[in-house]
Amino acid sequence: VETPDRDVLRISPGRLKKALEGKQFASTSRKGKFMFMHLEDGSRILVLHFGMTGRLLYYRNEDREPDHARLLLHFQKGGTLAYDCMRKLGIVDLTEDVNKYSKGEDLGPDALSLSKDEFMRMFKRKRGMLKSALMDQTFMSGVGNVYSDEILFQAGFHPRHKTTELDDSQLGHLFDVMQEVLEKAIECGAQPGDFPENWLTREREEGRACPWDSTPIEKTKISGRSALFCPNHQK
Numbered sequence: 001v002e003t004p005d006r007d008v009l010r011i012s013p014g015r016l017k018k019a020l021e022g023k024q025f026a027s028t029s030r031k032g033k034f035m036f037m038h039l040e041d042g043s044r045i046l047v048l049h050f051g052m053t054g055r056l057l058y059y060r061n062e063d064r065e066p067d068h069a070r071l072l073l074h075f076q077k078g079g080t081l082a083y084d085c086m087r088k089l090g091i092v093d094l095t096e097d098v099n100k101y102s103k104g105e106d107l108g109p110d111a112l113s114l115s116k117d118e119f120m121r122m123f124k125r126k127r128g129m130l131k132s133a134l135m136d137q138t139f140m141s142g143v144g145n146v147y148s149d150e151i152l153f154q155a156g157f158h159p160r161h162k163t164t165e166l167d168d169s170q171l172g173h174l175f176d177v178m179q180e181v182l183e184k185a186i187e188c189g190a191q192p193g194d195f196p197e198n199w200l201t202r203e204r205e206e207g208r209a210c211p212w213d214s215t216p217i218e219k220t221k222i223s224g225r226s227a228l229f230c231p232n233h234q235k
């Protein structure tokens with residue numbers, strides 16, 4: 001276990017080494033934006049959050065070590081798994097229990113684990129703007145800035161629209177679009193260049209033509225984040 005850059009570590013390199021060295025990973029799980037790597041003996045769970053630029057890379061040739069590796073896991077039988085994160089917004093941590101960890105992070109239910117009924121019940125009680133609600137990790141986890149824009153773009157709702165002003169059929173529509181967007185994004189490996197032509201996220205740029213109706217895309221600030229939207233079809 002090597003930690004070339006410790007800025008994203010929430011635990012000491014020593015504790016990380018002690019917990020992981022000589023062990024074997026058995027499975028992974030996810031809640032919201034957190035990934036959990038479970039050790040086979042159940043003793044510890046490695047927690048990874050990818051921030052905006054984090055990724056995992058596995059390679060056998062050391063020349064392939066990425067430029068911004070924060071954690072390197074070298075395997076006994078060869079090969080290295082690198083946690084690479086250009087901007088230091090990621091997290092590397094350890095836990096013994098996923099539920100306890102997500103409680104500590106105050107994570108709401110995962111967006112892909114919700115049924116339509118649960119989603120609608122939650123959103124009916126939530127005040128504020130649609131974009132803020134979708135991005136609020138304590139309310140519902142997993143959807144961030146980019147995907148909240150994509151969901152609202154495809155659902156045809158303005159990012160400042162009030163959650164309480166949506167009726168049942170509109171909330172149901174929002175849920176359906178959210179599921180479609182997240183599942184398609186996963187299928188595309190979350191690579192914007194591989195997203196369908198009519199997605200906003202293929203080119204997140206103010207002023208570019210809306211792929212649906214050619215209206216120039218506008219930019220505004222909501223909850224401190226930049227929201228992109230089409231002033232024509234997002235009402």
Ligand SMILES: [Zn+2]
Nearest residue numbers: 210213230233
């Ligand atoms: Zn449009």
